[in-house]
Amino acid sequence: MDTQESIIIFDALSQETRLRAFRLLVSAGKDGLPAGALSEKLRVPHNTMSFHLNHLSNANIVSSRREGRSIIYSANFPLVRDLIRFMVRDCCSVEFASIREDEKGVSIIELTSSCSDKPCESKKGKCDGTS
Amino acid sequence: MDTQESIIIFDALSQETRLRAFRLLVSAGKDGLPAGALSEKLRVPHNTMSFHLNHLSNANIVSSRREGRSIIYSANFPLVRDLIRFMVRDCCSVEFASIREDEKGVSIIELTSSCSDKPCESKKGKCDGTS
DNA sequence: TCCATATTTCTAGTATAATGGACATATTAA
């Protein structure tokens, strides 16, 4: 995940219809949903929906496959995971978030309560715990 | 953090000058940086910089204070933390991320490696570990 | 007070995004 890629994803998620569609796809899981179902649930004309699905697709945050007459969209979960890692590493690691990998390759992120005065410096105990 | 607030933040971070400015402010920590320093480091005219800083400020992801002739901007770290929590809870919790709070109020997020076929169902061991 | 510095606001030009009607394409079944 580099800066340019993250900009494209932020842009994809910065529009109401697209964010709502993406969240529906997330809740639908790996099976995904056909374009028509999204258009109907979100009460958006099918061509407008198609425009936004294409936008999400270009950002690589959803993928699609044809199944009969339908085109099924599904969320690209690994990319979301990468985006979250990018945000933690690049956007708040110094102040109150830490990220490490355990022996199984699972990323463990700790978000402390906000430190009102001083940076946390990677150790807890320096935060006052207030939010 | 609700949907509308997250859209505004995604929008704020979806533009190159703004994301670069935000990342500079993150690396500057709580002390922040004056508008002129950002304008100079990013080689962006001061009025254009001001436009983008205002955008970030409206999204509440940075704040500002006057110090003498300078206006110092700094990153709003707690909001980033909230955004990350929103993304984990709303965008991938079912599939391969979990979030919980420990006794000190620290959020512990686990991002597994991607599960190629089936949902992880909150337990590890069901993932094949490949990325 | 007068000037230099730091930043914002105003403004207009240009570019990009969103919307939805009309039409085109792909698939399936009769």
Added chain:
DNA sequence: TTAATATGTCCATTATACTAGAAATATGGA
């Protein structure tokens, strides 16, 4: 092969975003 369904593409309109010159505001110092 004709019709119905599902979706995408084309296009014009409207709205919003980005950019930077010029002017305005705020501060601190000579």
